[in-house]
Amino acid sequence: KRASMDARRIGRRASAVLGLCAVGTLLLLAADPVAAQSVNKRLIGNLNRKLLYMALPVAIAVELMLFYTVFRYRKSRNPEATPTEENRALEITWTVGTALVLVFVGVTASTVLANPYVSPVAGNGTTEADVPNPHLQGAVEPNRSAPVEVNVLAYQWGWKFTYPGTNVTTTNALVIPNGTDVYLHLTSRDVIHAFYAPDLGLKQDVMPSEYNTIRTRVTRPGEYEVYCAEFCGSGHSHMRATVRVVSQAEYRDWLARRGHVSAGGPA
Numbered sequence: 001k002r003a004s005m006d007a008r009r010i011g012r013r014a015s016a017v018l019g020l021c022a023v024g025t026l027l028l029l030a031a032d033p034v035a036a037q038s039v040n041k042r043l044i045g046n047l048n049r050k051l052l053y054m055a056l057p058v059a060i061a062v063e064l065m066l067f068y069t070v071f072r073y074r075k076s077r078n079p080e081a082t083p084t085e086e087n088r089a090l091e092i093t094w095t096v097g098t099a100l101v102l103v104f105v106g107v108t109a110s111t112v113l114a115n116p117y118v119s120p121v122a123g124n125g126t127t128e129a130d131v132p133n134p135h136l137q138g139a140v141e142p143n144r145s146a147p148v149e150v151n152v153l154a155y156q157w158g159w160k161f162t163y164p165g166t167n168v169t170t171t172n173a174l175v176i177p178n179g180t181d182v183y184l185h186l187t188s189r190d191v192i193h194a195f196y197a198p199d200l201g202l203k204q205d206v207m208p209s210e211y212n213t214i215r216t217r218v219t220r221p222g223e224y225e226v227y228c229a230e231f232c233g234s235g236h237s238h239m240r241a242t243v244r245v246v247s248q249a250e251y252r253d254w255l256a257r258r259g260h261v262s263a264g265g266p267a
Helices: 002-030 039-072 088-113 120-124 248-258
Strands: 148-155 158-162 169-171 173-177 182-188 193-197 202-206 212-216 222-228 240-246
Touching: 039 088, 148 173, 148 193, 158 173, 158 240, 169 173, 173 248, 182 193, 182 202, 202 212, 240 248
Parallel strands: 148 182, 173 240
Antiparallel strands: 148 158, 158 169, 182 212, 193 202, 193 222, 222 240
8 A cells, every 4th residue: 555655656746747847848939939040040940849849749748658657557556467459549540640740740841951041952953153163063053133152162271261253262251241142152172071150050061072052141140150060180170260240231341342343243
């Protein structure tokens, strides 16, 4: 009898803890998320929240069933184990439920992955853009009028940013306008690197002898960090850069100060 009372007490405590965790998580989800700094970040953040909304009730239900099973069929209450019997309805239920969850995850994720801000090639096709070496394949040509294009060269252990149509080149400092489509054409001079700006939701491998393209539109002016996310040698941890996002007027003034803007250059 005492063992039964202890088991019930433990069960009540476990249920209370699970209930508090569930309530706390729901309150956290109800809070307004921090505004995304770029279109890319917003798309990825929305996807993560949708998947969380799907995963959370499933996880809570599984844990509740686990605790119920442990205490309902504990040894003190069932001294002799009874064999389980086939329950076709139950098996069909969890099979269909799992399939629906997987379909939801697949459709939701594929919709985001097909967005040209997440996978630029999905929206534009792979063509040769205005890059230093036209024989390098992989750069995606913009499909909107007057976007900003920047050629990014990664090397051990730094970043070089070149603005086509101008004589402007910077090292470890990228300047782009706010609220404008920006295409970054990335290639490497030596080994494999990875361009990673976590606050902007940008991450792309940088390969030698070919170009990969990132498309973004930053929605909040400010300064953001860029890291190399692929181990590239002894100076890997120091391979950093900054992205400075300014107004369009400030961007034009900055280009004018840094060098002459040709007629076909960025606006």
